[in-house]
Amino acid sequence: MREGRLVILPTETVYGLAADAGNPRAVAAVYAAKGRPAFNPLIAHVASVEAAREIAVLSPDAEILAAAFWPGPLTLVLPVQPGGRVCDLARAGLDTVAVRVPAHPLARAVLEAFGGPVAAPSANRSGRPSPTTLAAAMAETGDEAAIALDGGPCEVGLESTVVSLLDQPRLLRPGRVTRGEIETLVGPLAEAEADARRSPGRLTRHYAPEAPVRLEADGPRPGEAFLAFGPAPAGGEVLNLSPTGDLVEAAANLFSFLREADRRGPSGIAVAPIPEAGLGEAINDRLRRAAGAIG
Ligand code: TXA
Ligand code: MG
Numbered sequence: 001m002r003e004g005r006l007v008i009l010p011t012e013t014v015y016g017l018a019a020d021a022g023n024p025r026a027v028a029a030v031y032a033a034k035g036r037p038a039f040n041p042l043i044a045h046v047a048s049v050e051a052a053r054e055i056a057v058l059s060p061d062a063e064i065l066a067a068a069f070w071p072g073p074l075t076l077v078l079p080v081q082p083g084g085r086v087c088d089l090a091r092a093g094l095d096t097v098a099v100r101v102p103a104h105p106l107a108r109a110v111l112e113a114f115g116g117p118v119a120a121p122s123a124n125r126s127g128r129p130s131p132t133t134l135a136a137a138m139a140e141t142g143d144e145a146a147i148a149l150d151g152g153p154c155e156v157g158l159e160s161t162v163v164s165l166l167d168q169p170r171l172l173r174p175g176r177v178t179r180g181e182i183e184t185l186v187g188p189l190a191e192a193e194a195d196a197r198r199s200p201g202r203l204t205r206h207y208a209p210e211a212p213v214r215l216e217a218d219g220p221r222p223g224e225a226f227l228a229f230g231p232a233p234a235g236g237e238v239l240n241l242s243p244t245g246d247l248v249e250a251a252a253n254l255f256s257f258l259r260e261a262d263r264r265g266p267s268g269i270a271v272a273p274i275p276e277a278g279l280g281e282a283i284n285d286r287l288r289r290a291a292g293a294i295g
Pocket of ligand 1: 011013014015016017040041042043075077091094096097098100102120121122123158159160162172173
């Protein structure tokens with residue numbers, strides 16, 4: 001990374017494609033590898049809250065959320081710290097920066113050894129599901145990386161929760177840290193606003209497999225693969241996100257099962273209803289985007 005090269009880096013959420021956040025050429029290579037539009041900024045990953053304060057200005061709410069959830073699957077959008085090391089391109093020219101302290105031991109070891117902020121979007125090509133295994137990451141952007149680290153399957157399986165703390169606390173992307181957990185600490189969360197400059201990642205279709213996705217399905221139609229949730233008859237094309245109806249297990253399986261369903265070359269992928277409560281909000285957000293229903 002010090003030479004400006006890219007690294008496939010496991011985190012507890014999804015695999016990232018990591019580069020020195022202070023090196024515009026390295027960051028440009030990340031955008032190119034993903035086919036990502038340059039108006040969509042990257043998350044800066046750091047080893048500690050102290051390191052976060054070097055690149056961003058932490059408000060009292062930010063300090064509270066950082067103390068509660070870092071290291072972990074929460075990203076905070078904050079005013080950029082003047083003189084901080086995250087380059088303009090990584091921030092897509094904004095005066096804000098998205099910061100996260102990941103919990104995965106390999107990610108932490110890399111961040112501590114590197115000693116500066118690391119820009120790491122999910123290692124998928126733009127618009128595709130995020131990789132939750134080394135093999136999936138290699139298939140997406142492996143050719144562009146100098147080295148890949150194998151951290152095993154990602155425990156969370158969905159990208160981090162993104163909360164903007166620029167005016168009032170605002171939920172830009174639901175995730176494993178749930179709305180309820182955040183609201184307990186900082187009060188009601190505003191919705192992601194239509195203003196695309198404030199939440200640029202919401203502009204594009206996301207997480208889409210090859211096959212069309214059909215939501216709230218009772219079961220598969222002929223030719224469809226089926227992602228079940230809860231007790232369901234096992235069958236040839238049925239992949240059960242969680243036979244016991246556990247949302248944590250379903251989140252961890254979601255992207256790898258979408259890939260597996262795709263690999264079978266079905267006419268479509270039908271998905272059983274998932275309850276909206278708690279972590280269900282984040283799962284349904286990804287499913288609606290995969291189905292092209294929002295974004
Ligand atoms: O779990 C994760 O967050 C993973 C792992 C690798 O850490 N990373 C990840 O990065 O999901 P990415 O680039 O795929 O998603 C980052 C999201 C995008 O929706 C982007 O628009 C938003 O964060 N974002 C980044 N900087 C922002 C900013 N300054 N203001 C608003 N949104 C921002
Ligand atoms: Mg992504």
